Amino acid sequence: MNPSRTVAFHTFGCKVNQYETEELRAQLRLGGFRVVPLGTTADVNVINSCSVTAGADSSCRQLVRKLLREQPASRVVVTGCYAQRAPEELREVSGRVEVFGNREKPFIAIALGVPTACVQEAAKSGVVALAERTRVYLKVQDGCDAHCTYCIIPSVRPERVCRDPEAVLREAEQFLTRGFKEIVLTGVRLGCYQYGPAWDLARLCKALVELPGDFRVRLSSVEVTEISDALVALMQENPKLCPHFHIPMQSGDNDVLKRMGRWYTADQYRARVRDIKSQIPEIALSADVIVGFPGESDKQFENSARLLEEEGFSRLHVFRYSVRPGTPAERLRAHVDPRIKSARARNLVKLDGTLRARYAVGFLNRRLRVLQEAGGIGYTERYVRVRASQALPEGAFQQVRPTRLAADGVLVAESIG
Ligand code: SF4
Missing domain, CATH: 3.30.750.200 (Transcription Regulator spoIIAA)
Incomplete structure (x- = not known):
């Protein structure tokens, strides 16, 4: 193993992909790679692709061509849903492109020379190296077997798999120990979360918000028919579960x-x-x-x-x-x-x-609690963007009172402690 090897990442698409990039990042770090920003000449460039639209495919191919051109000595690895759906299209771009479908993601680190023990160690300790410092994605479910006629996902991630709640809770505790203040639960079909007869999404959320500490939990996307009464009741009674549903309508x-x-x-x-x-x-x-x-x-x-x-x-x-080849x-x-x-x-x-x-504007002149993120912007639990008079470090909560809505759609607020 060469400890001075460098790797750069780029992720297209959804939060599940972002989470999986972080898994790979953790494995490669443990395997001795140094992570560098995309665009820096790296020994390996890893692109985690999306195929939800034709635009996503074409953006991926553009980036691949750019990296091949600008970094003639670099290995270019493409994984994710586009790699799963159309590996030949990517190989046609150049023989230098190394393609790993979703099912082959676990083998990328090994193919790059990371010892199996490091990959296993990374899996045990969970995703620990994350790009953002306040908000972290926690994948609890993968795959979808629904039949939406426009969607490519059932052909690239067809198996519905839910993670053991014990592993999810352990990983959440690690995030909290590391100082993260918002955990975003993600899954391709999050509302289908079910582990054994007892653990559904509401029970998992309840166990998460009962962990000690000043933090909040947000749900990514949940289908309208999969929002249970128990989940709504928990959201109503526990302020640690953000009052926010993202419900695909289509x-x-x-x-x-x-x-x-x-x-x-x-x-x-x-x-x-x-x-x-x-x-x-x-x-x-x-x-x-x-x-x-x-x-x-x-x-x-x-x-x-x-x-x-x-x-x-x-x-x-x-x-x-946009048309997805192979969909009804x-x-x-x-x-x-x-x-x-x-x-x-x-x-x-x-x-x-x-x-x-x-x-x-419904929140003007009211006391709000905001979690500070990058760029001087904070978010309330209802995902309203706020620019406070006192810019605290990322990851800090503060109380604010918004006085006006700026032209960029952000509430401008006084910090009040
Ligand atoms: S439920 Fe979502 S992921 Fe599943 S097929 Fe429909 S659009 Fe795709």
């Missing part, structure tokens, strides 16, 4: 939802959202929405926009539909003109700005 039109292979109607989605809001007033609700799904008419698009506006979401993640939606007719897709996306991005501002 469309607010029944016909489009059906063609997407989603298993709920717009009315069911709306009813559950209202029910949650009635139990936890001012809860932050964010949603994913896809525009330009094949056959989506103007009226169907408007149904989505109306539902999002009427239910008072606090932020939106807007995606333009690829064979659907009436693909939407790209210019119409772009116009609809712009429309919803504008709505997102309006909704964020509307939600944030």
